[in-house]
Amino acid sequence: MNSSAPAPAKASDFIRDIINEDLQAERHQKVITRFPPEPNGFLHIGHAKSICLNFGLAYEYREKLPESGSRCHLRFDDTDPVKEDTLFEDGIQEDVRWLGFEWDGLYHASDYFEKMYEYAEYLIGAGKAYVCSLSDAETKEYRGTVTTAGKNSPYRERTVEESLDLFRRMRAGEFKDGEHVLRAKIDMANANMKMRDPMLYRIRHTAHHMTGDKWCIYPMYDYAHPISDAIEGITHSICTLEFENNRELYDWVIDNLIDYAKFPSRPHQYEFARLNLNYTVMSKRRLLELVEGKHVSGWDDPRLPTIAGMRRRGYTPESIRAFCASVGVAKANSTVDMAQLEFCIRDDLNQKAPRVLAVLKPIKIVIENYPDDKVEELEASYWPHDVPKEGTRLVPFSKEIYIEQDDFMLEPPKDYFRLAPGKEVRLRYAYCITCKEVIQDAQGNVQEVRCTYDPETLGANPVGRKVKGTIHWVSARHAQDAEVRLYDRLLSLEAPPAGKDSEFLNAINPEALQTLTGCKLERSLAEAKPGERFQFERQGYFVADVKDSKPGMPVFNRIVTLKDSWARSQKK
RNA sequence: UGGGGUGUCGCCAAGUGGUAAGGCGCCUGGUUCUGGUCCAGGUAUUCCGAGGUUCGAAUCCUUGCACCCCAGCCA
Numbered sequence: 017m018n019s020s021a022p023a024p025a026k027a028s029d030f031i032r033d034i035i036n037e038d039l040q041a042e043r044h045q046k047v048i049t050r051f052p053p054e055p056n057g058f059l060h061i062g063h064a065k066s067i068c069l070n071f072g073l074a075y076e077y078r079e080k081l082p083e084s085g086s087r088c089h090l091r092f093d094d095t096d097p098v099k100e101d102t103l104f105e106d107g108i109q110e111d112v113r114w115l116g117f118e119w120d121g122l123y124h125a126s127d128y129f130e131k132m133y134e135y136a137e138y139l140i141g142a143g144k145a146y147v148c149s150l151s152d153a154e155t156k157e158y159r160g161t162v163t164t165a166g167k168n169s170p171y172r173e174r175t176v177e178e179s180l181d182l183f184r185r186m187r188a189g190e191f192k193d194g195e196h197v198l199r200a201k202i203d204m205a206n207a208n209m210k211m212r213d214p215m216l217y218r219i220r221h222t223a224h225h226m227t228g229d230k231w232c233i234y235p236m237y238d239y240a241h242p243i244s245d246a247i248e249g250i251t252h253s254i255c256t257l258e259f260e261n262n263r264e265l266y267d268w269v270i271d272n273l274i275d276y277a278k279f280p281s282r283p284h285q286y287e288f289a290r291l292n293l294n295y296t297v298m299s300k301r302r303l304l305e306l307v308e309g310k311h312v313s314g315w316d317d318p319r320l321p322t323i324a325g326m327r328r329r330g331y332t333p334e335s336i337r338a339f340c341a342s343v344g345v346a347k348a349n350s351t352v353d354m355a356q357l358e359f360c361i362r363d364d365l366n367q368k369a370p371r372v373l374a375v376l377k378p379i380k381i382v383i384e385n386y387p388d389d390k391v392e393e394l395e396a397s398y399w400p401h402d403v404p405k406e407g408t409r410l411v412p413f414s415k416e417i418y419i420e421q422d423d424f425m426l427e428p429p430k431d432y433f434r435l436a437p438g439k440e441v442r443l444r445y446a447y448c449i450t451c452k453e454v455i456q457d458a459q460g461n462v463q464e465v466r467c468t469y470d471p472e473t474l475g476a477n478p479v480g481r482k483v484k485g486t487i488h489w490v491s492a493r494h495a496q497d498a499e500v501r502l503y504d505r506l507l508s509l510e511a512p513p514a515g516k517d518s519e520f521l522n523a524i525n526p527e528a529l530q531t532l533t534g535c536k537l538e539r540s541l542a543e544a545k546p547g548e549r550f551q552f553e554r555q556g557y558f559v560a561d562v563k564d565s566k567p568g569m570p571v572f573n574r575i576v577t578l579k580d581s582w583a584r585s586q587k588k
Numbered sequence: 589u590g591g592g593g594u595g596u597c598g599c600c601a602a603g604u605g606g607u608a609a610g611g612c613g614c615c616u617g618g619u620u621c622u623g624g625u626c627c628a629g630g631u632a633u634u635c636c637g638a639g640g641u642u643c644g645a646a647u648c649c650u651u652g653c654a655c656c657c658c659a660g661c662c663a
Contacts, residue, residue: 028602029601029602052663053663054662054663056662056663093663095662095663096662096663098662099662099663152660152661155661156659156660159659160659161590161659162589162590162591162658162659163589163590163591163659164590164659165590166659193661194661197661206591207590207591207592208590208591208592208658209590209591209658209659210592210658212659215660215661217661218661219661220661234661236660236661236662236663237662237663238663241663255663257593257594257656257657258656258657258658258663259657259663260592260593260657260658261591261592261593261657261658262658262663263592264592287593289594289656294599300663342600342601342611342612343600343601343611343612344600344601344602344611346594346600346601346602347593347594348593348594348595348600348601348656349593349594349595349655349656349657350599350600350601351599351600352599352600352612353598353599353600353612353613355599355612355613356599356600356611356612356613357612358612359611359612359613360612362624362625366624366625367625371622371624400620400622400624400625401620401625401626402620402624402625402626403625431623433623434623442621443621444621444622445621446621448621475621477621483621484623485621485623486620486621486622486623487622488622551622551624553622553624554622554623554624555622555624556624578622578623578624578625579623579624579625580623580624581623581624582623583623584614584623585623
C-alpha cells in the first residue's frame with residue numbers, strides 16, 4: 017500500500033471481529049486478503065467498498081503487527097476467456113492505484129491453471145470427480161429444482177480410468193465445446209443447489225488473454241477461487257452475500273485437496289453486503305448497456321458511479337475512502353443514500369478547494385455611478401475564514417459586471433435577500449450596489465439591470481442600514497468565457513425499475529447533464545489546469561475537465577453543489 | 589412447499605441480559621462579505637410481529653411475518 021493510503025479507520029465490524037478472534041486464538045499470525053475482480057468491465061463505487069475493506073485490512077494489521085507480513089493481493093479472476101480482456105486489467109489497476117492502494121503482488125487465477133488441472137486429476141483418481149457427457153439441456157433437467165432433488169447423471173459411475181482418459185483428451189482438444197464437463201461427485205439431492213455435482217471444468221476453444229492457446233478447458237469460479245486463495249495463503253477470503261451458498265462448495269474443494277496439495281493456508285470465506293446507492297445503477301449489465309447504447313459518453317462519463325466516471329467528475333480518492341468507511345461493513349442488504357456520498361466529497365473539498373467567482377447563467381449589471389473606464393483590482397482570498405490556508409488573487413472590478421440570474425428577482429418573496437428592484441446587496445469582495453432600474457425586452461425578459469454603488473462600502477459595512485445578502489459577480493470586460501457541465505444524479509428515481517429489460521433507461525434523469533456555454537469566469541480561471549478543483553462560491557465544487565479543458569478555453573464539470581438551504585426552503 | 593441469509597430512527601449502523609452509540613438527512617437557534625463552513629440544541633419510551641423466561645430482554649426461548657440469494661458449461 018502506498019503513502020496515500022487511508023488513515024486507518026477506527027472501524028470495527030463483524031469481519032474485523034472474526035480476524036481479531038483468529039489472531040487471538042492463534043489460528044493465524046497475519047492477515048492476507050485479496051481483491052479478486054474479473055477483468056471483464058470497469059470498477060465502480062461498489063468495488064471501492066470491497067477494495068477499501070480488503071486493502072484496508074492488510075494495511076491495518078500491518079500497522080498493528082508490523083512483523084506479520086499481512087498483505088493484500090490483487091488477483092484477476094480470469095477463468096472465462098470469452099469475456100475477459102487485458103484492457104480491463106489496465107483500467108482496474110489504474111483505478112485501484114488512484115484510490116490510493118498498492119497491491120502486495122499481482123496475480124491471476126490463470127497462473128494456477130496447471131496446478132488446478134493436476135488437482136482435478138487427483139480428484140478424479142480419488143473418485144471425487146467425473147467427466148459428465150450430458151448435454152446442456154440434460155444437465156439442467158438432471159439438476160432438479162430448489163424444491164425437488166436432482167438425479168444422478170448416467171455418467172456419474174464412469175470408472176476412474178475412463179474419466180481420467182476423457183479429461184486428458186478434453187485438455188488435448190479432442191472434443192468440441194460442451195461435449196463433456198468435469199464435475200465434482202457430491203450429492204444430486206443436496207438442498208444446496210451448488211452442491212449438486214457442480215461443474216469444475218468446461219471446454220472452451222477460446223484463446224485466453226493471459227495463457228493464449230495453451231488451454232481449451234477452463235476451470236469454473238467455484239473450483240478456481242478456493243484453490244487460488246489457498247495457493248496464495250489467503251487467510252480471509254471476503255466476498256459479497258450472493259456467494260453465501262457457494263461457501264459450502266468452497267470448503268468442499270479445499271477440504272478435499274488440502275492434504276494432497278499442502279496449501280500454505282486453510283482460507284475461510286466471509287460474506288458482506290454489497291454496496292447499493294440510490295439514484296444510480298450499479299450492475300455490470302446496466303452499466304454496460306448505458307455505455308454500449310451510447311446513453312452516456314463512455315465508462316468515464318461523470319454521471320456514472322464507475323471509479324473512472326467519478327474521477328472525471330472530480331471526486332477525490334479521499335472522499336471515496338471516507339464514504340466507504342462511513343457506510344460500514346455488515347450483512348444486511350442496504351441502499352445508501354446518495355446524500356451520504358455527496359456529504360463526503362463536500363467535506364473533503366471544503367478544506368481543499370480554493371474559492372473563486374464564476375457566473376454560470378449571467379445577467380448584466382451596469383453600475384451607473386461608476387466611472388466608465390475605471391478598473392479596480394480588488395484583493396480576494398482563496399480561502400474562507402474557517403479554512404486555515406493563505407492565498408489571494410486580484411479580481412478586476414469595473415462598470416459592467418455579470419451576476420447570476422438566480423441572484424436577481426423582479427418580484428422577490430420577503431425573505432429573499434439578493435438583488436431586486438430597489439434593493440441593495442453586497443458584491444463579494446467589492447461594493448454594495450442598489451438596483452435602480454430594470455431593462456426588459458418586449459417579452460418581459462430582463463436584459464440588463466442598472467444599479468448604483470456605494471463607494472463607502474469597500475471593505476466596510478454600509479452605514480445606517482444592513483445588507484444581508486452577498487452575491488458573486490465577474491467583471492464583464494475581464495471575464496473568461498467557458499463551458500460548464502452541470503451534473504446531477506443519473507436517475508430521477510431512487511431505484512431503477514426492477515425489470516430485467518432496459519426499462520431503467522426511461523428513468524435516466526434528463527437533467528443529469530446540463531451543458532452551459534457562455535459562462536463567465538473570473539480571469540484567474542483562464543489558465544486552470546485540467547484536474548484542478550475549485551469551489552465556485554455559493555454554487556458548488558467544480559473541476560477543470562481532464563479531457564476537454566484547455567488553457568484559455570476552460571471546461572468545468574460540476575462535482576457537487578453546495579448545500580443550499582435557500583433552495584431547499586423554496587421548494588416547500 | 590427445499591436450503592442459505594437478513595430484519596434496530598427517513599438512509600447507513602453500533603449493540604451479544606442491565607435499562608437504545610455514531611454518521612448522513614431533517615428541524616431550531618447562533619456566527620458569517622459564500623443562504624457554504626463552523627457552533628449549540630432537537631430528531632427511536634423503542635429495536636419486524638405475537639407469546640414466554642427473567643428483578644431486568646434489541647439481546648435468551650417459542651412461534652409467526654417480511655425481504656434477499658440459490659435451478660449459467662458467468663463471477
